[in-house]
Amino acid sequence: MDIKIVDVANKAGVSPATVSRVLNGNAYVKSKTREKVNQAIADLGYHRNAFAQNLRSQKSMTLGIIVPDINSSYFAEIIKGIENMAYSRKYRAIICDAENQPEKELEYLSLLLSRTVDGMIIATPAISDEEIVRLSDKGYAIAVIGKNIDHPKVPCIFTDNVKFSREVIDHLVGLGHRDIVFLSGYAEAVDSFERLEGYLKGLKEHHIPFRPELVENGNFNEAGGYEAMMRLFDKKISFTAVYAANDEMALGVYKACAERGIRIPEQIAVVGVDNNRISKYLTPTLSTVNQPKYAMGAVIAEKLIDQMNDNEFSEKRVFSVDSELIVRGSSGGPKASS
Amino acid sequence: MDIKIVDVANKAGVSPATVSRVLNGNAYVKSKTREKVNQAIADLGYHRNAFAQNLRSQKSMTLGIIVPDINSSYFAEIIKGIENMAYSRKYRAIICDAENQPEKELEYLSLLLSRTVDGMIIATPAISDEEIVRLSDKGYAIAVIGKNIDHPKVPCIFTDNVKFSREVIDHLVGLGHRDIVFLSGYAEAVDSFERLEGYLKGLKEHHIPFRPELVENGNFNEAGGYEAMMRLFDKKISFTAVYAANDEMALGVYKACAERGIRIPEQIAVVGVDNNRISKYLTPTLSTVNQPKYAMGAVIAEKLIDQMNDNEFSEKRVFSVDSELIVRGSSGGPKASS
DNA sequence: TACTTTTGTGAAATCGATTTCTTAATAACG
DNA sequence: CGTTATTAAGAAATCGATTTCACAAAAGTA
Numbered sequence: 001m002d003i004k005i006v007d008v009a010n011k012a013g014v015s016p017a018t019v020s021r022v023l024n025g026n027a028y029v030k031s032k033t034r035e036k037v038n039q040a041i042a043d044l045g046y047h048r049n050a051f052a053q054n055l056r057s058q059k060s061m062t063l064g065i066i067v068p069d070i071n072s073s074y075f076a077e078i079i080k081g082i083e084n085m086a087y088s089r090k091y092r093a094i095i096c097d098a099e100n101q102p103e104k105e106l107e108y109l110s111l112l113l114s115r116t117v118d119g120m121i122i123a124t125p126a127i128s129d130e131e132i133v134r135l136s137d138k139g140y141a142i143a144v145i146g147k148n149i150d151h152p153k154v155p156c157i158f159t160d161n162v163k164f165s166r167e168v169i170d171h172l173v174g175l176g177h178r179d180i181v182f183l184s185g186y187a188e189a190v191d192s193f194e195r196l197e198g199y200l201k202g203l204k205e206h207h208i209p210f211r212p213e214l215v216e217n218g219n220f221n222e223a224g225g226y227e228a229m230m231r232l233f234d235k236k237i238s239f240t241a242v243y244a245a246n247d248e249m250a251l252g253v254y255k256a257c258a259e260r261g262i263r264i265p266e267q268i269a270v271v272g273v274d275n276n277r278i279s280k281y282l283t284p285t286l287s288t289v290n291q292p293k294y295a296m297g298a299v300i301a302e303k304l305i306d307q308m309n310d311n312e313f314s315e316k317r318v319f320s321v322d323s324e325l326i327v328r329g330s331s332g333g334p335k336a337s338s
Numbered sequence: 339m340d341i342k343i344v345d346v347a348n349k350a351g352v353s354p355a356t357v358s359r360v361l362n363g364n365a366y367v368k369s370k371t372r373e374k375v376n377q378a379i380a381d382l383g384y385h386r387n388a389f390a391q392n393l394r395s396q397k398s399m400t401l402g403i404i405v406p407d408i409n410s411s412y413f414a415e416i417i418k419g420i421e422n423m424a425y426s427r428k429y430r431a432i433i434c435d436a437e438n439q440p441e442k443e444l445e446y447l448s449l450l451l452s453r454t455v456d457g458m459i460i461a462t463p464a465i466s467d468e469e470i471v472r473l474s475d476k477g478y479a480i481a482v483i484g485k486n487i488d489h490p491k492v493p494c495i496f497t498d499n500v501k502f503s504r505e506v507i508d509h510l511v512g513l514g515h516r517d518i519v520f521l522s523g524y525a526e527a528v529d530s531f532e533r534l535e536g537y538l539k540g541l542k543e544h545h546i547p548f549r550p551e552l553v554e555n556g557n558f559n560e561a562g563g564y565e566a567m568m569r570l571f572d573k574k575i576s577f578t579a580v581y582a583a584n585d586e587m588a589l590g591v592y593k594a595c596a597e598r599g600i601r602i603p604e605q606i607a608v609v610g611v612d613n614n615r616i617s618k619y620l621t622p623t624l625s626t627v628n629q630p631k632y633a634m635g636a637v638i639a640e641k642l643i644d645q646m647n648d649n650e651f652s653e654k655r656v657f658s659v660d661s662e663l664i665v666r667g668s669s670g671g672p673k674a675s676s
Numbered sequence: 677t678a679c680t681t682t683t684g685t686g687a688a689a690t691c692g693a694t695t696t697c698t699t700a701a702t703a704a705c706g
Numbered sequence: 707c708g709t710t711a712t713t714a715a716g717a718a719a720t721c722g723a724t725t726t727c728a729c730a731a732a733a734g735t736a
Contacts, residue, residue, distance in 0.1 A: 004722055015686045020724055028684055050454045051396065052722035055389040055691050060454075062432075070417060070433075071615070076409035083435055092449065094400075095408075095433045097421055111430065115340075116388045116398075251619065277409070281589065283621035342692055353716045358694055366714055390692035393721050 003044045012040035023048060063301065064117035066096045066108050068124050072248070073277035074293060075123065078145065081297020082121060089305050091118075100221075102126035102188075112140055119304050121145060125189040143304040145296060147190045148318055155303035157296050157319040161191055164289045164323045165198020166205070168243050168271050171287075171325060173206045175332055177241035177269060180208075183228050183253070185220035185245045192220075195245045195273070213237055218249040225252025233260055241269040241331070247276035247288055250330075254282060270330040284329025291323045341382045350378035361386060401639065402455035404434045404446050406462050410586070411615035412631060413461065416483060419635020420459060427643050429456075438559070440464035440526075450478055457642050459483060463527040481642040483634060485528045486656055493641035495634050495657040499529055502627050502661045503536020504543065506581050506609050509625075509663060511544045513670055515579035515607060518546075521566050521591070523558035523583045530558075533583045533611070551575055556587040563590025571598055579607040579669070585614035585626055588668075592620060608668040622667025629661045 005023075009016045014033060021029050022037040029037075040046075054060045063086050067075040083093050094117060096108040105126045112120045112135070119141035122132065133151045136142050143155040172180055182199045185192040196215070203210055216232055218224035225244060229252060232239070244250040250272035257264055264270055264284055272279060275290035299319055343361075347354045352371060359367050360375040367375075378384075392398045401424050405413040421431050432455060434446040443464045450458045450473070457479035460470065471489045474480050481493040510518050520537045523530040534553065541548055554570055556562035563582060567590060570577070582588040588610035595602055602608055602622055610617060613628035637657055 002722095005724095006722085016723075017687080017725080018685060021685085024724080028682090030684065033684080047451055047453070049393075049722050050452050051389065051393040051398070052691090053724080055387075055393045055693095055722080056724050058389065058691075060389070062454075070408060071411055071414035073409055076414070079408060080435060080437070092432060092454070094430060097418060099418070113385050114388045115385070116400075116430070254619075278616050278619055281592075281616055282619055340692095343694095344692085354693075355695080355717080356715055359715085362694080366712095368714065371714080387692050390721090391694080393692080393723095394694050396721075 002049070003046045004049065005046075008037065008040045008044060008046050011044060012036045058115075059118050060116060061090055062092045062094055062117045063304070064094045064096060064108070064111050064120040066098055066105055066120065066122050066124050066127075068098055068100050068105075070095060070097045072274075074246075074274045074291075077293035078123065078297040081294040081299075082301040083297075085298040085301040086305070089302075091301075091305060098124050098126075109135075112142070119143070119308050121300055121304060125186070125191075141304060141308045143300050143307075145300055152317065153307065155300055155307060155317050155319075157300045157303075157321065159291050159296075159321050159323045161194030162198040162201060164273075164325065165195045165243070166202040167325050168273075168289065169199060169202025169206070171327065171331065172241045172243065172269060172271065173202070173208070175241075175269060178206075178208050179211070179239040179241070180214065181232060181239045181242040182215045183218040183225055183242060183244040183249045184215060185218065185249070187217075189220070192217075192245060199243060211237075214239060218244065218252060220246050221248050222251040222255070225249030226256050227252070229253050229256035239268070242271070244270065244272045247272035247274045247279045247286060250286055250288070251278065251282075254286075265330050265332060269332065271325075275326060280328065282330075287328045287331040288326055289323050290326050292321055296321055340387070341384045342387065343384075346375065346378045346382060346384050349382060350374045396453075397456050398454060399428055400430045400432055400455045401642070402432045402434060402446070402449055402458040404436055404443055404458065404460050404462050404465075406436050406438050406443075408433060408435045412584075412612045412629075415631035416461065416635040419632040419637075420639040421635075423636040423639040424643070427640075429639075429643060436462050436464075447473075450480075457481070457646050459638055459642060463524070463529075479642060479646045481638050481645075483638055490655065491645065493638055493645060493655050493657075495638045495641075495659065497629050497634075497659050497661045499532035500536040500539060502611075502663065503533045503581070504540040505663050506611075506627065507537060507540025507544070509665065510579045510581065510607060510609065510669065511540070511546070513579075513607060516544075516546050517549070517552065517577040517579070519552045519554065519570060519577045519580040521554055521556040521563055521580060521582040521587045523556065523587070525555075527558070530555075530583060537581060549575075552577060556582065556590060558584050559586050560589040560593070563587030564594050565590070567591050567594035577606070580609070582608065582610045585610035585612045585617045585624060588624055588626070589616065589620075592624075603668050603670060607670065609663075613664060618666065620668075625666045625669040626664055627661045628664050630659055634659060 005016045005019050009019045014037060018033060019037050022034050065079060065082055070076060079095055086093050098104040098108060105124045109127060111117055121143045123145040129149055132142055132149050132154060136151050136153050146158050148156045148158060182196060184196055200210060216228035218228040242253050244253055250270055253270050257268060262268055272286050272288040275288045279286035279288045343354045343357050347357045352375060357375050360372050403417060403420055408414060417433055424431050436442040436446060443462045447465060449455060459481045461483040467487055470480055470487050470492060474489050474491050484496050486494045486496060520534060522534055538548060554566035556566040580591050582591055588608055591608050595606060600606055610624050610626040613626045617624035617626045
């Protein structure tokens with residue numbers, strides 16, 4: 001038996017409307033009345049019923065976030081950024097872990113359709129650009145992390161995959177490597193494609209001919225990276241460096257090399273992407289590309305909330321953030337964690 | 339302009355009540371009518387408004403989870419267990435990351451009070467047992483991970499800290515160690531206390547006198563573990579093994595040892611707790627205690643949901659799960675990751 | 677003083693789905 | 707065939723907070 005607004009109204013000898021006004025800081029309330037009401041609220045230990053409030057306002061002050069996996073420091077950091085920004089704007093976040101399953105992504109997307117969340121931030125690859133455009137046109141508030149959606153109402157934040165991939169190649173070539181393997185992620189992700197593009201451009205700049213047999217798919221996970229390396233070893237082709245499109249796959253590379261007794265970086269240099277928390281604890285420490293994860297989360301959350309509220313399709317909608325290459329032991333930097 | 343139930347009703351030529359019956363699978367609807375309604379729903383692309391539904395049912399089908407940190411594989415795994423169980427029971431989960439700040443825990447707790455979630459799972463130390471008992475008495479649905487709350491309506495799941503801590507000591511003593519450091523976590527957590535208790539009992543069993551100077555507090559995080567080790571080194575006391583109350587602190591131990599040029603496990607053996615994902619990638623691999631994290635999450639979520647629904651204070655409310663010691667390179671096992 | 681503007685408050689409508697209460701139409705049964 | 711169950715479906719009340727509308731009281735202005 002919960003206390004409702006009428007109970008407070010009765011206790012204070014006013015109407016529910018007046019209680020509501022006090023609750024919402026409406027100015028047209030005598031200070032004496034306000035006091036009476038506040039006293040009644042305190043006496044009864046009244047809490048407003050969020051369900052009724054949501055129905056009336058058609059808002060839940062809740063953001064949904066869909067990520068491929070929360071047990072990855074990459075997404076965990078992004079989530080923290082979103083969460084803190086949302087919290088400061090009085091929003092809550094519902095985190096949806098799609099566990100790398102495209103079906104789950106779509107199921108979670110229906111959260112938005114059922115209007116339990118006011119807006120949604122998508123950081124997964126399986127939800128297509130067309131679907132996002134369609135939903136946005138229908139009036140749903142959506143923001144995207146990791147790719148650029150061509151729609152005036154969809155805030156996007158991503159990093160320049162091509163740019164940092166070229167830097168990675170620069171770095172490796174600078175160390176004398178010419179036979180550089182590229183481990184790609186699954187095909188649905190733009191990240192896979194763009195990092196490959198950067199790899200190709202990097203080679204071209206250094207006039208190194210592209211050898212297709214040096215590209216393998218590792219599905220962005222450790223097992224995939226391991227298997228891809230095994231395939232490469234079995235092919236008996238020579239290479240001296242591996243650029244893995246993320247750190248998870250680099251873990252698989254380490255494992256495969258350990259099994260074959262190949263030393264990193266002496267025999268094979270390795271560079272990953274994401275600056276996963278694990279990367280600096282490996283032996284040797286893993287060279288990787290760091291993205292400003294926390295900031296990315298915070299920025300996209302802020303933009304989405306802004307847009308949901310004032311509907312002013314803000315000056316800036318698309319954010320490309322810079323990533324930096326961190327050179328560690330796996331490609332010539334200090335081998336131990338500092 | 340969303341489509342509502344009346345629109346569907348009009349289109350199908352029936353009353354909103356009938357549409358609701360179709361929506362909720364009520365048997366008293368002619369199959370012909372049902373078809374008409376379903377057709378109208380499909381034609382209009384109707385989605386029920388969750389806010390109205392929540393208000394009517396006074397339920398949101400949402401669970402809140404408060405954890406100290408999502409960027410820790412320990413909690414991430416627990417969350418996955420909760421999430422999947424909740425999902426299969428048609429519940430959603432709101433994950434609240436308290437970021438190791440007691441104030442944040444309390445703020446999130448107020449989420450529950452505002453009734454936006456139907457139940458809450460607490461995995462943080464700062465919310466006191468008394469508070470939990472008080473809220474449960476008030477009718478809020480709460481479950482707890484990591485400690486045992488003495489209240490008939492609060493499902494709890496935890497592991498026997500004393501038991502596995504004794505096993506850790508057994509293991510270390512078995513390797514010939516007698517001067518074993520204990521790195522404790524912050525005092526608010528029962529885990530700290532109970533793991534210390536197990537450490538003491540373990541020593542006693544082996545007739546090893548307790549030396550208080552071998553106990554240091556590392557606050558459950560890497561920096562704390564590092565600083566604690568530095569204090570120990572500076573005290574110039576001798577010891578040959580460290581039992582860290584979690585893997586995070588063990589990371590700090592590794593770092594401190596690296597700086598001082600101390601070899602693990604030759605000079606100092608190390609054992610942690612949690613089987614954090616990182617632990618098996620360290621060099622040497624870290625011996626640790628594994629808890630069935632995913633299963634713990636799933637079990638507690640199931641119990642909470644059961645209790646919220648049928649109110650039958652189920653036979654079993656308190657779950658003590660077994661943990662197992664995983665011996666790796668830091669205490670004599672294989673040094674490289676397998 | 678008479679009239680306009682600003683304050684202050686209550687009654688009632690609203691948000692949209694569900695459910696109770698009715699009533700009507702069939703079906704089942706003696 | 708008449709009477710009781712069962713099935714089917716609508717009207718209206720309900721969940722609880724907010725807001726519009728209406729009106730009165732107080733304050734300000736000519």
